[in-house]
Amino acid sequence: MSHLFRVGVIGAGRVGAVLAAGLRAAGHPVVAAAGESDASRRRAAELLPGVPLRKPSDVAREAELLLLTVPDDMLPNVVKVLADSGALHAGQVVAHTSGRHGLAVLAPAAAVGARVIALHPAMTFTGTSVDLERLHGCVFGLTAGADERAIAEGLVADLGGRVTWVPEEMRTLYHAGLAHGANHLVTLVSEAMGLLGAAGVDDPAGTLRPLLDAALDNALAHGDAALTGPIVRGDVQTVAAHLKDISANAPDTVPSYVAMAWATLDRAVTDGRLLPIRAQAIAGVLSAYGDRRVLSPRVESA
Known part of the structure; x- marks a missing residue:
């Protein structure tokens, strides 16, 4: 003490x-x-x-x-x-x-x-x-x-x-890391529950909890290697279908989905898990919905 x-x-x-x-x-x-x-x-x-x-x-x-x-x-x-x-x-x-x-x-x-x-x-x-x-x-x-x-x-x-x-000079960056991880996670999860609710799922929180628990544990333990889903698999048509239905049913969620999809695409390209032709195709889909006029340098050089 x-x-x-x-x-x-x-x-x-x-x-x-x-x-x-x-x-x-x-x-x-x-x-x-x-x-x-x-x-x-x-x-x-x-x-x-x-x-x-x-x-x-x-x-x-x-x-x-x-x-x-x-x-x-x-x-x-x-x-x-x-x-x-x-x-x-x-x-x-x-x-x-x-x-x-x-x-x-x-x-x-x-x-x-x-x-x-x-x-x-x-x-x-x-x-x-x-x-x-x-x-x-x-x-x-x-x-x-x-x-x-x-x-x-x-x-x-x-x-x-x-x-x-x-360090004194790193306080703001330290805090940004925490806010980006925790505060934006709340927004992300709330939007995900909204999509499930719009899809007719009767218990969005209960449906997400096991998945999110596993994803968080895996991400904290393994970083980008824990990434799964349509972008890292190169499922272009699935990403396009997602955005079509989100636009129709929850348009306010489109900007955050597109922003996170861009970031996910960048990271999947960087660690070599996504073929260049697939990365370019997904970038084309995202460009149709977002205001990112220029491809990420990582994706562009893939």
Whole structure:
């Protein structure tokens, strides 16, 4: 267990309330929280019972470890306002949970002597007690100076997580990888369920679950080698038929299907699994539906 900090959290949203509850379960006293919305207040009542809700500046003044769990675009202003108001102090640990931002956004806190950490959980949160179990084994993307590394690692250990260190200049790319994989997966799966529903399948989620579980496991274990389906097989007529029926029944899904089909085609060509003549034929089908006017260099040279 790391040193026990008096914890304050500004932004009692899905992430903040859960992380504060996790630290509290590890023995860190949570002394105050700030959250303005009704949803934040409900989360605080459920996950942090007995913790008073206060103004952000009051939370900051009372905390030895201040968690800033506000949206990315709000974070720079929140840090500046807290620093300018004198709510931050030397020796205090100030950690944010943004995936995109590193330590630069915490410069106003560092300027008054605070010890700054970027601590991002690579997890999607519901803002309920279900998330507490998900913290165990969760990877945290950390960025910290040499003197704060041990503190950051200790906090992750207390939450039951695992550490990956992310260089300051790579924070945005790190976050893009997570968002592209997780956020766009939700969109993709929702659209797939919509297609199955339109096809008359009575349980789209139950139909997809075994397939998606297997595909995800295989992709994580084997990367592109796990790819199956009509594009890697070179089934030109199947891809064309897909697009014809999607256009007729779920036209809003055409752009994402075409975009992902282009990306899949590129990768199938790169690893040599698709014959050049088939790749060109599929590219011709996709070009009729998408706004990609020029063939991918990979496909064009196949």
